[in-house]
Amino acid sequence: MVRRRVLARQLRQLREDAGLTLEQAAPKLDFSVSKLSRIENAQILIDVHWVRGMLDLYDVGGNRWTELIELAREANQPGWWRAYGLGNNSYIAFETEARRVYDFTPLYVPGLMQTAEYARALMVAVPVARTPEQLDKEVAARMHRQHRLTSMEEPLELVAVVDESVLRRPVGGDEVLRAQLWHIAELAELESVELHVLPDGVGAHAALVSGFIILQFGELGEPDMAYVEHALGALTLDKEREVARARLTFERVLSAALDPAESLALVKRLGRR
Structure with missing residues (x-):
């Protein structure tokens, strides 16, 4: 796409x-x-x-x-995601061509950082009709996306801001959350990943209403794109004025978050608990 x-x-x-x-x-x-x-x-x-x-x-x-x-x-080549039953207009089609992702997620762990068990628990909770086979394919596709964080051929950089409450929300139960926290810690130590945790004490902030993602496409020359996912669907924004507002909002949220070292220490501390 x-x-x-x-x-x-x-x-x-x-x-x-x-x-x-x-x-x-x-x-x-x-x-x-x-x-x-x-x-x-x-x-x-x-x-x-x-x-x-x-x-x-x-x-x-x-x-x-x-x-x-x-x-x-x-x-005109079919994307890898088609084998998982996903369409060409899905978010994955855009992320696959991106070189950097800025992700603010206030309610759950970003897709690029989820374990399979955590992803499955999230998908099951959403009232969308899926066969067991479709669910397996969607989980597998989400796991496939993470390979680029360690790829030399098609590298992807991730700057993620995660709300602290996400790190305490037992999606899938305590054991799934514990494994998820340690998975986040492992990813946060990659050179391609920059993790920031937004502390509970921040209170009101620039993106309190919803999370969003900004995609940058590097040498392809495609303008940046913003993506907003909500309970009833998703919205893609590509007008420069809209994307500029998304960039400014992300910068403000980032300025209120912990730095990477503090964020990693917090994740590990919660994982040990």
Whole structure:
């Protein structure tokens, strides 16, 4: 999904650089104006043959032609998450292409830090109809996501702020919580993970209403994205003004949280209890 958005943005820029409007370019490509608009807004899969025709029309050649054709092929490849029964528009499709994740979670452990038992307990508690097989696949997909925190080929950095109350909430029972706390401690010692705990004593703060995630895509050049999950669904925000507000809110929450060393010490102390 992210690569499709990157490709769509570049194709739109090439059309504009060629001095063509949607109305001028569409008939030359045997497209309707609405179809070309959907392509440029990443609303549909982009066929490689369409891209070839567009590059010819926009007089693009050489290495640039090769790069965009390869990007089109990559954008059409099924993501690993499809094997787990998850759709292309799921959050995982965006996180998979991200290089850094900023996650503030006030009610439960962030997905990238959960144990399988903790994740299963959370999913069972949500009133969503799942077969046992679907539940197993969703848990497995969540565990798969964590591999990137230790990957050399596709590294992912995580900056997580967790509310202290989360570390005391016995999701799945005391034994599951104890194992979860030690798992958090192990992850917090990775170079790719920066953990901050927001103490109970902070009181009201900038993100008291809900948690949220900010994704950064590094060299892909895709603008940052914010993601908010709530009890009835989820919301993706990609307008710069909205994402800028999310960044500011995260910075304010981060400034009120414990530093990584203090946070790790607190997690270990609770784990020993």
